Amino acid sequence: MAKRRFIIDLGREKIEAEGHQHRNVAVRYLMKRRRSLLMTRDSGKAEALYSSLPRSVSIIGGHVTRAYRINWEREGTTEFEGSRFVFTLEELGGHLEMPA
Numbered sequence: 001m002a003k004r005r006f007i008i009d010l011g012r013e014k015i016e017a018e019g020h021q022h023r024n025v026a027v028r029y030l031m032k033r034r035r036s037l038l039m040t041r042d043s044g045k046a047e048a049l050y051s052s053l054p055r056s057v058s059i060i061g062g063h064v065t066r067a068y069r070i071n072w073e074r075e076g077t078t079e080f081e082g083s084r085f086v087f088t089l090e091e092l093g094g095h096l097e098m099p100a
Contacts (some may be wrong), residue, residue: 008059022059022066026089034085067092
């Protein structure tokens with residue numbers, strides 16, 4: 001399966017990305033944001049990065065747009081208990097068909 005082009009819409013900015021599925025594109029982007037937060041040593045800068053993390057994201061494909069709500073936790077309380085900056089994705093209302 002070849003990679004397809006997607007646009008990650010954060011509300012304030014749009015980022016082009018490639019991937020196979022909408023959800024995987026979202027997870028890949030959020031993992032990059034999480035890594036940059038984990039690698040930051042300055043606590044003030046880490047606080048600023050944490051407060052700027054997206055709480056919702058839309059992944060725009062060729063014909064379908066999927067929206068996700070993101071729940072960030074400073075310390076994991078569910079499956080990855082003790083992990084720092086864990087996130088979960090919840091798909092919002094199915095998908096939207098793009099008009100032809």
